[in-house]
Amino acid sequence: MDDKTTVNELKEKIKKFCEERDWDQYHDAKNLAIGIITEASELLEHFRFKSEKEVEEMFKNKDKRENISEEAADVLYFVLRLAQKYDIDLTAELNKKLEKNEKRYNVEKFKGSNKKYTEY
Amino acid sequence: MDDKTTVNELKEKIKKFCEERDWDQYHDAKNLAIGIITEASELLEHFRFKSEKEVEEMFKNKDKRENISEEAADVLYFVLRLAQKYDIDLTAELNKKLEKNEKRYNVEKFKGSNKKYTEY
Amino acid sequence: MDDKTTVNELKEKIKKFCEERDWDQYHDAKNLAIGIITEASELLEHFRFKSEKEVEEMFKNKDKRENISEEAADVLYFVLRLAQKYDIDLTAELNKKLEKNEKRYNVEKFKGSNKKYTEY
Amino acid sequence: MDDKTTVNELKEKIKKFCEERDWDQYHDAKNLAIGIITEASELLEHFRFKSEKEVEEMFKNKDKRENISEEAADVLYFVLRLAQKYDIDLTAELNKKLEKNEKRYNVEKFKGSNKKYTEY
Numbered sequence: 120m121d122d123k124t125t126v127n128e129l130k131e132k133i134k135k136f137c138e139e140r141d142w143d144q145y146h147d148a149k150n151l152a153i154g155i156i157t158e159a160s161e162l163l164e165h166f167r168f169k170s171e172k173e174v175e176e177m178f179k180n181k182d183k184r185e186n187i188s189e190e191a192a193d194v195l196y197f198v199l200r201l202a203q204k205y206d207i208d209l210t211a212e213l214n215k216k217l218e219k220n221e222k223r224y225n226v227e228k229f230k231g232s233n234k235k236y237t238e239y
Numbered sequence: 240m241d242d243k244t245t246v247n248e249l250k251e252k253i254k255k256f257c258e259e260r261d262w263d264q265y266h267d268a269k270n271l272a273i274g275i276i277t278e279a280s281e282l283l284e285h286f287r288f289k290s291e292k293e294v295e296e297m298f299k300n301k302d303k304r305e306n307i308s309e310e311a312a313d314v315l316y317f318v319l320r321l322a323q324k325y326d327i328d329l330t331a332e333l334n335k336k337l338e339k340n341e342k343r344y345n346v347e348k349f350k351g352s353n354k355k356y357t358e359y
Numbered sequence: 360m361d362d363k364t365t366v367n368e369l370k371e372k373i374k375k376f377c378e379e380r381d382w383d384q385y386h387d388a389k390n391l392a393i394g395i396i397t398e399a400s401e402l403l404e405h406f407r408f409k410s411e412k413e414v415e416e417m418f419k420n421k422d423k424r425e426n427i428s429e430e431a432a433d434v435l436y437f438v439l440r441l442a443q444k445y446d447i448d449l450t451a452e453l454n455k456k457l458e459k460n461e462k463r464y465n466v467e468k469f470k471g472s473n474k475k476y477t478e479y
Numbered sequence: 480m481d482d483k484t485t486v487n488e489l490k491e492k493i494k495k496f497c498e499e500r501d502w503d504q505y506h507d508a509k510n511l512a513i514g515i516i517t518e519a520s521e522l523l524e525h526f527r528f529k530s531e532k533e534v535e536e537m538f539k540n541k542d543k544r545e546n547i548s549e550e551a552a553d554v555l556y557f558v559l560r561l562a563q564k565y566d567i568d569l570t571a572e573l574n575k576k577l578e579k580n581e582k583r584y585n586v587e588k589f590k591g592s593n594k595k596y597t598e599y
Binding site (some may be wrong): 265270273274276277279280281283284286287288 | 505510513514516517519520521523524526527528
């Protein structure tokens with residue numbers, strides 16, 4: 120399986136994994152949000168005190184690259200589980216957000232800028 | 240668009256959004272990991288000091304539910320951007336992780352348990 | 360040394376520790392903020408998927424209690440280092456914040472409430 | 480009040496603030512850890528996508544500096560509240576940690592290095 124897979128297929132796979140283990144009882148939104156942020160922190164921890172150059176070097180090292188990719192998948196796992204459990208269509212939400220940001224981050228004004236739209 | 244969309248299609252959409260704004264220069268892995276964790280925190284913030292019952296009530300309120308779903312999409316946005324920018328196949332990684340966890344969280348041993356595999 | 364120590368004395372101790380290792384070059388505010396959040400996550404990770412009752416039990420277990428306390432100190436370490444490095448008087452800031460919150464969280468209105476002041 | 484204040488005095492002040500509002504019922508360790516990480520994220524958010532130079536510039540701007548300092552105090556508030564509520568001596572813990580790190584981060588070996596002790 121690769122990224123030609125649909126979001127729904129991923130949700131289904133995770134649903135099956137969790138239900139086989141009878142984890143619905145622990146997977147309320149609050150605990151899943153804790154799951155997301157703690158995995159996000161393990162991802163970020165790789166880059167603590169590292170310069171931009173050192174970060175780029177990491178991705179050239181096969182093992183390091185693999186570790187980082189695994190952390191990204193750990194975050195995704197909990198995002199998908201939250202969406203599956205609470206019936207959230209992530210693609211629809213993402214599209215709504217991109218449309219909102221199309222306006223907030225107007226190309227002409229924000230091209231090449233690292234400002235937040237609230238900073239203007 | 241809905242969750243019948245593939246991960247690759249989402250990555251492409253986000254790539255286009257960011258490249259139109261010339262944001263490649265800011266979207267190194269360290270900053271994207273910061274993006275992921277800060278959005279994860281906005282999601283979690285909804286549940287701070289709330290009981291399990293209050294959390295479930297939130298999802299019955301249309302506006303609250305919409306706000307929470309939007310935060311989940313914000314996390315996903317940065318996960319997909321990281322994967323797109325650094326050429327990570329999220330589905331492949333997720334599968335590898337699920338296979339690893341199939342063993343770590345053996346169904347017979349962990350069914351109905353909230354223990355971490357390292358706690359055994 | 361115990362909590363009869365002043366904040367300034369703690370800052371001084373940490374300053375010495377870091378300067379002996381020549382770490383000023385890595386301890387910019389962005390990296391220290393990453394330090395704070397990654398340690399905060401290690402603290403939170405102890406409570407992932409745990410019920411309120413299980414959390415209270417943890418503090419009765421000497422080793423578990425010690426681990427949790429250590430994570431709290433790790434967060435404090437980076438908060439103090441940030442304050443020392445950027446010349447922030449934490450006590451003064453904390454007082455300003457408490458005064459602000461005295462009004463935001465008016466006792467009469469918020470006694471026994473878990474609402475955020477923005478929710479009213 | 481300034482940083483010549485002791486940790487105990489700060490804990491007492493926060494205890495009083497929270498007890499007046501009858502918040503003990505919400506301030507279990509799990510929710511306080513969520514408090515710490517969500518405030519840590521608000522601090523980090525200031526530095527998202529910002530270069531080292533831009534971060535240093537922020538501290539020269541009075542308002543920006545004040546906002547950042549306030550976020551640091553927000554993190555500290557929850558760390559102190561956790562310590563007060565669960566009877567943790569933060570100074571003692573910090574000292575134990577510094578002693579442990581004296582060995583892990585041996586001056587001779589780690590002077591000027593941004594490596595984690597586990598990377599050696």
